[in-house]
Amino acid sequence: xxxxxxxxxxxxxxxxxxxxxxxxxxxxxxxxxxxxxxxxxxxxxxxxxxxxxxxxxxxxxxxxxxxxxxxxxxxxxxxxxxxxxxxxxxxxxxxxxxxxxxxxxxxxxxxxxxxxxxxxxxxxxxxxxxxxxxxxxxxxxxxxxxxxxxxxxxxxxxxxxxxxxxxxxxxxxxxxxxxxxxxxxxxxxxxxxxxxxxxxxxxxxxxxxxxxxxxxxxxxxxxxxxxxxxxxxxxxxxxxxxxxxxxxxxxxxxxxxxxxxxxxxxxxxxxxxxxxxxxxxxxxxxxxxxxxxxxxxxxxxxxxx
Amino acid sequence: xxxxxxxxxxxxxxxxxxxxxxxxxxxxxxxxxxxxxxxxxxxxxxxxxxxxxxxxxxxxxxxxxxxxxxxxxxxxxxxxxxxxxxxxxxxxxxxxxxxxxxxxxxxxxxxxxxxxxxxxxxxxxxxxxxxxxxxxxxxxxxxxxxxxxxxxxxxxxxxxxxxxxxxxxxxxxxxxxxxxxxxxxxxxxxxxxxxxxxxxxxxxxxxxxxx
Numbered sequence: 110x111x112x113x114x115x116x117x118x119x120x121x122x123x124x125x126x127x128x129x130x131x132x133x134x135x136x137x138x139x140x141x142x143x144x145x146x147x148x149x150x151x152x153x154x155x156x157x158x159x160x161x162x163x164x165x166x167x168x169x170x171x172x173x174x175x176x177x178x179x180x181x182x183x184x185x186x187x188x189x190x191x192x193x194x195x196x197x198x199x200x201x202x203x204x205x206x207x208x209x210x211x212x213x214x215x216x217x218x219x220x221x222x223x224x225x226x227x228x229x230x231x232x233x234x235x236x237x238x239x240x241x242x243x244x245x246x247x248x249x250x251x252x253x254x255x256x257x258x259x260x261x262x263x264x265x266x267x268x269x270x271x272x273x274x275x276x277x278x279x280x281x282x283x284x285x286x287x288x289x290x291x292x293x294x295x296x297x298x299x300x301x302x303x304x305x306x307x308x309x310x311x312x313x314x315x316x317x318x319x320x321x322x323x324x325x326x327x328x329x330x331x332x333x334x335x336x337x338x339x340x341x342x343x344x345x346x347x348x349x350x351x352x353x354x355x356x357x358x359x360x361x362x363x364x365x366x367x368x369x370x371x372x373x374x375x376x377x378x379x380x381x382x383x384x385x386x387x388x389x390x391x392x393x394x395x396x397x398x399x400x401x402x403x404x405x406x407x408x409x410x411x412x413x414x
Numbered sequence: 415x416x417x418x419x420x421x422x423x424x425x426x427x428x429x430x431x432x433x434x435x436x437x438x439x440x441x442x443x444x445x446x447x448x449x450x451x452x453x454x455x456x457x458x459x460x461x462x463x464x465x466x467x468x469x470x471x472x473x474x475x476x477x478x479x480x481x482x483x484x485x486x487x488x489x490x491x492x493x494x495x496x497x498x499x500x501x502x503x504x505x506x507x508x509x510x511x512x513x514x515x516x517x518x519x520x521x522x523x524x525x526x527x528x529x530x531x532x533x534x535x536x537x538x539x540x541x542x543x544x545x546x547x548x549x550x551x552x553x554x555x556x557x558x559x560x561x562x563x564x565x566x567x568x569x570x571x572x573x574x575x576x577x578x579x580x581x582x583x584x585x586x587x588x589x590x591x592x593x594x595x596x597x598x599x600x601x602x603x604x605x606x607x608x609x610x611x612x613x614x615x616x617x618x619x620x621x622x623x624x625x
Contacts, residue, residue: 382419
């Protein structure tokens with residue numbers, strides 16, 4: 110059964126009430142929509158970039174160059190947050206290749222993960238990732254899929270205290286292990302959390318998003334298109350006329366604006382292997398956002414397709 | 415849930431083929447020798463064919479998966495271990511135990527020879543005629559798919575009861591290939607379980623005929 114908006118947390122509702130105003134301001138200035146990292150006050154643009162599958166292209170020079178163009182399209186349109194993981198094969202190397210080719214854009218906000226059973230293997234893995242990216246240090250390191258989260262968070266807390274990373278966090282995806290995620294969010298001093306949230310997978314609205322708002326944790330959203338399944342779900346159907354009310358002219362823009370309109374969301378990280386799709390995704394970075402009534406209408410519409 | 419797409423998979427095979435050249439003509443020569451020994455078996459042929467099959471599995475376990483595929487897929491070490499285990503099982507079952515080859519006079523024998531010949535050329539042809547191109551061809555003994563098909567087909571020619579111990583790992587790989595082919599729309603991968611089906615049917619036929 111449809112769950113629209115069941116949180117009663119004051120912070121989230123307060124944010125929702127402010128959305129129409131935020132939308133009008135954004136329209137007037139066409140400035141990129143940003144959100145604040147609660148633990149620091151730093152602003153981030155709400156559209157970032159994931160790299161699962163799309164940047165794992167091995168050693169193929171042609172494919173690496175094509176991904177560098179994806180990065181160019183991302184940075185040229187105001188993007189900052191790039192997320193990766195040691196689980197993603199050669200993605201870290203390919204991101205590093207692209208960053209080098211683009212002259213190391215200074216606005217980069219680098220986010221990676223640690224994904225290994227043993228705490229003792231974590232530092233080496235994170236250092237390998239850092240070297241592959243070619244960055245001095247990561248902005249954000251997250252414990253991937255909660256794997257040995259207590260051990261790795263211990264390391265990350267130490268690294269943060271030493272200045273080897275700016276923020277720390279945890280991740281999950283596909284709507285799995287939300288109970289454990291919630292427990293860690295409750296008990297640990299996290300800067301960021303990352304989980305799946307999209308127009309059809311809205312379980313996070315119940316507990317994780319309100320809890321992140323309450324705990325002052327920034328939220329990265331993965332799988333905004335359910336990989337490509339959501340795009341396939343809507344393609345072939347015309348965009349409803351009322352999508353113009355929040356400036357959506359394409360389905361990806363429509364789907365991304367649904368996510369970033371949630372006030373507890375800091376940044377959504379769609380992944381793509383194509384520069385034109387990246388440019389299309391980045392159009393969701395400005396203009397008005399749908400209010401609560403419109404978001405409900407968006408859900409009804411997509412579920413009816 | 416694969417961490418790469420079909421284009422990257424084809425590209426990785428092309429780069430791999432370039433990196434291991436001239437292993438391809440050597441592998442094909444060994445496979446043709448195995449096919450010839452199976453078609454006209456002598457007393458020692460079973461051991462030679464077993465060693466050639468084991469060499470193909472060992473190559474995949476020692477070279478293809480850990481040195482080339484591991485960069486793309488975190489499951490590569492698991493696959494490498496399975497292929498090395500199969501190599502050991504082939505050496506034990508066919509070479510160590512001196513299992514002989516039988517004259518390919520019945521349906522299973524003739525079918526096994528035909529399917530082994532098909533395994534040599536079917537997947538490269540699918541690559542060459544499809545989008546991946548001959549540069550990305552999957553060669554028996556060097557790539558897992560044709561190695562599995564070639565092995566299943568030649569096992570039909572060994573004497574005695576069907577070697578059940580040698581079937582689970584090839585069948586598991588057929589499952590991996592089926593999921594890969596389906597999820598990523600890769601015809602070369604989908605062809606592996608499809609082309610394995612006749613061999614499995616002939617194993618069942620042989621088992622029933624032996625009762």
